[in-house]
Amino acid sequence: MSTTPDLIDLAPDCRVPVLWKTSARARRLSVRIDPRRQAVLVTLPSGFPRTQALDFLKSQTRWINRRLAPLQQAPAFLPDRTIPLEGKPHTIIHQPAARGGVWIEGDKIFVSGAEEFITRRVTDFLRARARLTLGAELRAMASTSGLHPARLDIRDTSSRWGSCSSSGRIMLSWRLVMAPDLVRHYLIAHELTHLRHMNHGPAFWALVDQLTPHRRQAEAWLKQHGPSLLGAQ
Known part of the structure; x- marks a missing residue:
């Protein structure tokens, strides 16, 4: 896969970054948004003409713009920027001479050390907090529901x-540690329900609604704000 996006003019005044990937396993052209790179990822079957792929991209200009636009609001882990933590805004404060790595005081996230390491340090801090927070919330719901996973993995996924x-x-x-409580509650309920129903049939959704009252509100929140969290860095 190309590591540097090509800037493609899909329409007048519409230039978007495109990453190309050729796959021998692909059976058809696929297009998705890569939130980390804030780019369009195009996967081509072997031998698929790129000119044909470009024509398809141009036909999807509105769809692409709608999905790239929210990524421009993605939180940046930089000094004086505000990022959400458990749904509440926190401002990143750089204190280069301090010790302690990263810590929270009120609605501020303090980061020590050199400025070039701030993004990585905040990311590491949020990952560690996610493991504690999501782990505790999962165990609490597992205890009340009787649905116990074999293991919890905390990862960084693109979609x-x-x-x-x-x-x-x-x-x-x-x-998810950046999302509000009700969103985390719903998503944990969603995944725990899959321990009993490995599908999205009526019985699955009925059990989800037994475990959480937040499904509709959380799904609406994720639709509006989810893309920006996936692009946060």
């Missing part, structure tokens, strides 16, 4: 907030 394997292993994105 999925969570998953549940047939072996009972649940994965949650560390970026």
